[in-house]
Amino acid sequence: MELLIMPKLKNTKNPNYRKLTEKVEKLGGATKATNAQLERLFNLQHIKYVMSIEDQLKEDKAHLLLKQNTIETLEGEIKLKNRKLSQIELFQRRLAKKLNTRATKDEGDYKLLTERLIEFRDANNDLYKKNKDLVKDNYELTRAYNGLHTLGKFAEEEGIDIKKHNGRLPENSKWEFEQKHTLTEGGKVKHQYRVKPKKEN
Secondary structure, X not given: OOOOOOOOOOOOOOOOOOHHHHHHHHOOOOOOOOHHHHHHHHHHHHHHHHHHHXXXXXXXXXXXXXXXXXXXXXXXXXXXXXXXXXXXXXXXXXXXXXXXXXXXXXXXXXXXXXXXXXXXXXXXXXXXXXXXXXXXXXXXXXXXXXXXXXXXXXXXXXXXXXXXXXXXXXXXXXXXXXXXXEEOOOOOEEXXXXXXXXXXX
């Protein structure tokens, strides 16, 4: 995936990191300002700071909740896979008992059951690998989410107004844009996209 970072626009405001200093200078400097003026200025800045921290905490809490929900979903899938694995192992043990009993009776049946046991073992190994891949995918998903979150923060810090550029997307223009993603029985995802002119009122 290739990421494009839009250049800063001329009318984008640069953050002013000297607001407090400028306000103190307007009062005649820290030595000339009265204690009441400095205290009022301090309280105002403190309130703004606390509000910005609360906003950030609220946003971080939403991101953490989303991550937690994703992790819980993946953990549920892993538990289900582990349950299936234990059922296969139990079946293998039962099959092994039957193999030992029938081996003394019929050499031909013993060979056939041995082949089946090998098939089940291979299936078990395959499920084990898939389980490991699920855990790996979970890590990749978390890393990808963290990367997107960091990129979004970076865009905000760089003054990039993402909402402003949303109007340029096909779904927000004079065209109607529809998309549909369907998981087929074969395990593949079928993607459908439609673009047609919007009906005017």
